[in-house]
Amino acid sequence: MQSLAWNGQCLQLLDQTALPVKTEYFACHDYRRVAEAIRRLEVRGAPAIGAAAAFGIVLGARELAENHSDFWPGLLAVADELRQTRPTAVNLFWAIDRMMAVASRYSPLFSPEETLLALEAEAVAVAAEDEQSNRLMAGHGAKLFTEKTAVLTHCNAGALATVAFGTALGIIRQAWAEGKISRVFADETRPLLQGARLTAWELMQEGIPVTLITDNMAGWVMKRQMVQAVIVGADRITLNGDVANKIGTYSVAVLAKEHGIPFYVAAPLSTFDFSIKSGEDIPIEERGDQEVTCLGGVRIAPEGVDVFNPAFDVTPHALITAIVTEAGVLLPPFDEKIAKIRLEKGGK
Ligand code: MRU
Numbered sequence: 001m002q003s004l005a006w007n008g009q010c011l012q013l014l015d016q017t018a019l020p021v022k023t024e025y026f027a028c029h030d031y032r033r034v035a036e037a038i039r040r041l042e043v044r045g046a047p048a049i050g051a052a053a054a055f056g057i058v059l060g061a062r063e064l065a066e067n068h069s070d071f072w073p074g075l076l077a078v079a080d081e082l083r084q085t086r087p088t089a090v091n092l093f094w095a096i097d098r099m100m101a102v103a104s105r106y107s108p109l110f111s112p113e114e115t116l117l118a119l120e121a122e123a124v125a126v127a128a129e130d131e132q133s134n135r136l137m138a139g140h141g142a143k144l145f146t147e148k149t150a151v152l153t154h155c156n157a158g159a160l161a162t163v164a165f166g167t168a169l170g171i172i173r174q175a176w177a178e179g180k181i182s183r184v185f186a187d188e189t190r191p192l193l194q195g196a197r198l199t200a201w202e203l204m205q206e207g208i209p210v211t212l213i214t215d216n217m218a219g220w221v222m223k224r225q226m227v228q229a230v231i232v233g234a235d236r237i238t239l240n241g242d243v244a245n246k247i248g249t250y251s252v253a254v255l256a257k258e259h260g261i262p263f264y265v266a267a268p269l270s271t272f273d274f275s276i277k278s279g280e281d282i283p284i285e286e287r288g289d290q291e292v293t294c295l296g297g298v299r300i301a302p303e304g305v306d307v308f309n310p311a312f313d314v315t316p317h318a319l320i321t322a323i324v325t326e327a328g329v330l331l332p333p334f335d336e337k338i339a340k341i342r343l344e345k346g347g348k
Contacts, residue, residue: 001159001205003048004055006124011055013043016160020201031060031078038085038092041192045161046235046271047130050091053082054123057099061119065112072107075100087283088244088312089235090273095126127163133268133326134165141171141231141266141324145180149228152185152218155246156198157233157266167266168231169202171324176208183209185227189246190215191291191309215248222259230256234267234323239342241317241334242279243267247310253319262321269325274342279314287311 005012011028017040018024026042028034034056037043043052060078064071079096086092102122106115151172155161158169166173175181184203189195196212203210213221221227230252236244243249243265256263276282287309293301301307323330330337 001202002164003045003160004043004052004127004163006055006058006120006127008120011052011059013037013052014160015042016044016198017042019160019197028056028059031056031063031082034059035081035085038082044194045156045158046089046091046233047134047162047167047268048160049086049089050095050270051123051127051130051163053085053092054095054099054126056082057096057103058116058120058123061103061112061116065116071112071115072103075103075107086285088285089271091235091268091270094270098126099123130163130268130270131165133270134162134167134170136326137167137266137268137324138165138170138174140326140329141264142174142178142180144171144262144264144322144324144329145175145178145229148180148182149175150183150185150226151181151229151231152187152221152227152252153199153230154187154195154215154232154249154252155189156194156202158199158202160198160202161233166202167233167268167324168264169199171231171264171266172203172208173206176206181208183211185211185213185218185221187215187218187248187252188212189248194246215251218252219255219258222255222261227261229262229264231264231266234265234271235312236276236282237265237267237272237323237338238276238278238282239274239335239338240278241320241323241330241332241338242282243315243317243320243323244279244282244284244312245315247313250313250315250319253315257319263315263319264322264324265315265320266324269327269341269345272338272341274338274345279316282312282314284313285311
């Protein structure tokens with residue numbers, strides 16, 4: 001399963017707003033269409049939007065080269081438009097910065113056509129490295145499960161949310177293959193239902209037993225000892241180990257603490273924001289009222305009601321048992337280990 005694919009000409013995206021009813025890919029020939037797809041959540045999940053934006057830069061660079069436009073100022077505007085799409089997942093900014101670093105090295109010395117080739121190679125590398133990281137993460141994360149375990153997950157941190165294989169669901173896939181997973185409980189994840197529409201579908205495709213619950217059932221499922229672990233993805237991890245992820249993750253972490261259940265986070269190093277000390281500084285996306293007042297296009301709340309619709313929340317590091325990355329499993333205290341990774345990577 002691929003959330004996105006580059007064919008040398010255009011970016012093919014699996015329309016995640018149509019799942020699970022339709023499995024349809026559409027082509028983006030223009031960076032503006034990529035930006036729109038990120039904004040509309042046709043492509044979503046932190047690593048997937050990073051990779052999509054990287055190819056968006058390639059499409060923008062190609063347009064500038066073909067039109068003989070002023071290359072560098074034009075590319076800055078393309079990057080800016082892609083940066084404006086969604087504020088919380090740091091992978092978006094990480095991928096755009098990585099692409100712009102290549103452009104700034106090449107464009108003063110080489111033609112726009114040559115710079116374009118270097119940009120395409122970089123975007124292909126961003127995508128390939130994401131899949132490699134997920135497979136490494138899966139190997140490390142599966143070791144956390146020593147006996148047959150029922151796990152609960154929130155939102156979708158699977159192949160759909162990445163270039164391929166997934167972070168939290170990648171670990172579940174690997175642990176399942178090793179005979180260590182008995183069942184996955186998937187929170188439906190209101191308001192946009194990534195758990196019901198995407199996680200349940202993705203796991204069923206592979207024959208991994210999945211039980212769908214509404215978000216308010218998680219506490220009771222834990223109380224009845226129906227799950228022994230929680231594993232989720234992340235949109236941004238700060239220097240102290242605080243984790244932004246889909247709204248509702250924080251509530252699940254509090255419930256897991258209360259019931260003595262380990263709470264694991266899985267994310268590639270591209271999800272770490274080494275410039276932010278704690279979760280308090282993470283910008284949280286707020287989305288439109290209609291996502292809360294309507295369900296499947298049908299109005300479920302009175303006209304004119306006030307709505308608060310944050311798309312993400314922050315789980316404090318104290319509630320997290322371990323963070324799994326491609327570099328291994330981080331155990332608390334996280335700040336020292338994250339500082340070490342930052343040093344190894346030469347800062348960001
Ligand atoms: O709003 P979304 O669907 O993009 O939110 C996605 C999540 O919160 C995921 O859990 C996160 O991006 C990790 S994906 C590997």
